[in-house]
Amino acid sequence: MARIRFSALEQMSGRTAVERGKKQRVSDIYGADVLTLEKMRHYLSVEAFKKLEKIMFQGGTIDRTLADQVAAAMKAWAVEKGATHYTHWFHPLNGATAEKHDSFIDVLKDGNIIESFDGKLLVQQEPDASSFPNGGIRNTFEARGYTAWDPGSPAFINNNTLCIPTVFVAYTGEALDYKTPMLKALALIDKAAVDICQYFDKDVRKVTATLGWEQEYFLIDEALYNARPDLKLCGRTLMGHSAAKDQQLEDHYFGAIPERVNAFMNELENECYRLGIPAKTRHNECAPNQFELAPIFEEANLAVDHNQLLMSTMKRVARHHRFRVLLHEKPFKGINGSGKHNNWSLLTDTGVNLLSPGKNPKSNMQFLIFLTATTRAVLEQEALFKACIVSLGNEHRLGGDEAPPVIMSVFLGRQLAAILDEIEQKVSSKKMSPDEKTELKLNVGRIPEIMRDNTDRNRTSPFAFTGNRFEFRAVGASANCGAAMIVLNAAVAQQLIAFKKETDALIDKGVKKDEAIFQVLRKYIIACKKIRFEGNGYSKEWQEEAQKRGLSVDNDCITALKAYLAPKAKKLFVENGVFTERELEARFEIKNETYLKKLQIESRVLGDLALNHIIPTAISYQNTLIENVKGLKEILPDVYAEVGNVQLESIKEISRHIKEIKTMVNEMTEARKVANNNFPNEVERAEAYSVTVRPYLEKIRYHIDKLELLVDDEIWPLPKYRELLFSR
């Protein structure tokens, strides 16, 4: 077995950077593989183009004639660019992207073929998609699902295939993907935010949520990866003793990018540019062999599509460079895991970032409404904010090195906190004197000055205000950002709607508009104090403080998921038309099912590795020691016990670990059996696995890692942490 490890190390040491593709100006290739609206213009009649443009910006349905014209345009463009196939591209609830390619060909009566693609195929398809998670929504006898084009996201070409971004719904109309409810949440916040903006600027007609994700990932050499069955099957290492050196010296972070990695990044970015993904920043992250890519932010729906596309492109490109990319939230114990910070804001069609302090008191009042509404949304839907980011992988990451804790809190920074305090003190339900009002407005007007160059940073907050946006940092590296975007946008919309209702009620009673706004603002400021936290989120004190405040502190995926079924979630989602009750239940079931399946796989892989790789290796080394002691006894019969003391101790120690491993693997297998037999319901089974199976993974690993330190390096079968993390 150790042969594989050493041959991998040898292969690895011979690698050099491979620059692929020719160097081209970014502006020449940017969006080359995307059918932008602008390009559509060349393929459509003026009238059709106008209709399509309107639907793209304002929504609406596409009639059959327009669909036929658009389909013909798409085909013409795609075929010109060498595409041979087309596919509806969607995001089922397994977290990946799905595509089923069909070629454009059609056979004519005379036996010749033509390339064809009509409106019917563009607008809607009916994939036999019975194997996607559906949470009981579809029975196999009606396994039909529909995909329907989302005109908000442009078609693109990938692998000679025209990819058409689509939503994915069941035969009965229920959503089976992330996009469908996300589009509803985005429409909800658009309306709610426009209504607030109307207090300040009648010209605002549309508000778009913007998202800039930061994608963290690890790169591991292909040969080493192939020598680690746990990485291959689970995406993370289930065992491995810490390397003597990992990230203590912080010498990787922002360091010079290794050459082979740089070549990978060059090709990846090239692909991104062709696909219209505005990749902007790249750097080494904290952990060795960990990196990050961040684009310029975009409209949230498009940004989510781009992130999904990036993840699959990364995996593909990594292979060209003999790397494997790890998107798991915690591939290695003891060092940083990978997250996907979701930078989020709201942008009006008049070009105003609603989370950026403005130039005068009026725009700052507007800013403060959005700031406090967002903060209060996190408080009110605290449980959902957690539920939308938890997963088996993220369970390992959250609360750990450089990762936000599992307790939801909002960081606003000292300067803003001071302004909020002032409003709280100065405003009351009494009528304000003109002087009081002027003073308050003056101070509110000064927000941008005090904030400039002054926004403090708090890396330990799961939800931080960073000057002109919020950063939701708890999202996992492998997650579809859609899940977080649904909760965030719907929850903020809910607060904005409530804010408006309260303010309007005061105005109706005769309170002046600006005073009414200040009064409601004050209520919001007071209400959201409970969720605000400026200190060190990693500290013990915060855990205690959070508990006192009544915030939930547990780090347990299965418990957190229950929030999807809580009355608060139903009130938010069902009342606002983002999810039906049935869809919420389905989502809840799917998340549990995924947790269960992944945990089951981890448990099986660990069992296999423990019994078939680790124990035999330990025994073989123990035999060497036994031979050695026997030899000592033969030549030094009187003193062998003293001379061979270390060997004898090791022999015993190895036996102890082997026994523990074997016993616990058996117990773990038994725990799986019991859970499988006793809980036919997958949700209950997931919980049983989480309670009875999961703890064994750590306990077994402990003994394996101890053996790694005892056994001769020459025969250890799996690449060690120092090899995985420092080979590039």
Ligand code: ADP
């Ligand atoms: P940091 O590491 O300091 O958080 P980065 O530059 O790595 O900063 O990432 C910042 C991310 O925030 C980028 O993806 C950027 O596009 C995004 N961003 C900046 N402004 C906004 C905004 N108004 N809305 C959404 N995302 C934004």
Ligand code: MG
């Ligand atoms: Mg950031």
